[in-house]
Amino acid sequence: MAEIHSAADIAYVRREMLPEQEAPGSSRGVVAWFRESLFSSIPYTILTLFCLYLLWVIVPPILSFLIGSAVWTGTDRAVCATEAQGGIQPNGWFGACWAYVGDYANQFIYGRYPNVEQWRVNIVGVLFFGGLAGLLIPSVPYKRENIIFLSIVFPIAALILLTGGDIAVDGLYIPLAVLAVLALVVTYAFAKLSDSDPLPGLKNVAALFIGLFVLLFILGFDFGLMHVETEMWGGLLVTLVIAVTGIAASLPVGIALALGRRSALPIVRFFSIVFIEFWRGVPLITVLFMSSVMLPLFLPEGVSFDKLLRALIGVALFSSAYMAEVVRGGLQALPKGQYEGAMALGLNWGQMMRMIILPQALKLVIPGIVNTFIGLFKDTTLVLIIGLFDFLGQIQSSYSDPTWASPVQAMTGYAFAAIMYWVFCFSMSRYSMFMERKLDTGHKR
DSSP: OOOOOOGGGSOOSOSSOOOOOOOOGGGSHHHHHHHHHTSSSHHHHHHHHHHHHHHHHHHHHHHIIIIITOBOOOSSGGGTSOGGGTOOOTTSOOSOBHHHHHHTHHHHHHTTOOGGGHHHHHHHHHHHHHHHHHHHSTTOSOHHHHHHIIIIIHHHHHHHHHHOBOOOOGGGHHHHHHHHHHHHHHHHHHHHHTTOOHHHHHHHHHHHHHHHHHHHHHHTSBOSOOOOOGGGOOBHHHHHHHHHHHHHHHHHHHHHHHHHHTOSOHHHHHHHHHHHHHHHTSOHHHHHHIIIIIHHHHSOTTOOOOHHHHHHHHHHHHHHHHHHHHHHHHHHHSOHHHHHHHHHTTOOHHHHIIIIIHHHHHHHTHHHHHHHHHHHHHHGGGGGGGTOOBHHHHHHHGGGOGGGOOTTHHHHHHHHHHHHHHHHHHHHHHHHHHHHHHHOOSSOO
16 A cells, blocks of 8 residues: 655645845846847847948948047138148048137127127026026926016017117007907907806906007117117027027917817807918918018008018917817817816816816827927028028028138038037927826826
């Protein structure tokens, strides 16, 4: 008879845990990352090797041109010209001529803005980037005050500092008063059509136009500053003025147009659709030509608008139409239950949009909004065709100076422009990614 063992003699379950051991070397560290990310399969390996070959072919010559063989100091074209043109480089050509960029740096930033008055541009830059940093950094307090500063105080201060103030605005008081009366009548009519209380809307419209009258008074005051015409502006100054104005105007106008396109009022919906489709149906270069060349032909004799102001209005209206469609996509992406829940809470239309719908919709379309901002920032280069010398236009105009004429002058100028545009656009892209991660509160499972 076979010997019968007791249950205690046979261990089916381990009584003591084994000590922790490190993961195999092939599944951790740099080697594991390369294996999983770059060489996980034969097609991935071939693609990785091909990309490495392209980097090997492209990157070293670019770095050699921008840094290794570049010329950093000098007073004229001789330091950057070929040997046949008076240079001293043994192999016959140089890398980037950064000495030329340094000599023209002031013009690239300020254009023809008077040197003795450039402190005003510097103050505007400090106010803008300081206020923007306080608004974009989450840990900085007083966000509401910062928004008021950037939306009201800063534009007025920047306009006075850049132009010098004392702007002739006497002829605008009567048209503005007529427009204020029409706005009050329209606001009252729409409130009655929608069966809502007209008093809040009338108060908002009245406050807006009172603010505009105060603004006109401030702009007409003599601050004792030298008046600088916008024709003297140029370089990075013009690029930032156009881009910031277009961005600041396109977002609220685009939101209003998107809400108007989804409105239950047929008149509001019709005019919103017409506006959006018209501006999306014409290229920006046509808008700029129309604002610069054709618009003055339709104005009464003796009435004229500043060329930069016309470009700003055209860019803002053009980008607002695209922004409206981006915002409309976010509004349509929200489930119907969000609207029904807001109405069940007893919120009126304005409260529902401000507290429930728009915060969620704008969060969903952050990539589209920033993409529109980046496109607008790069499209500022088109103002060169109407005689406004932005950053790229100022670089191109410098090529006519024989002092720095060399075979690498144009390549250096365009490389400098590409680097500057990349810095601004990449910064906007990275910040949008940061905001997406910060606001991503409930869409991942």
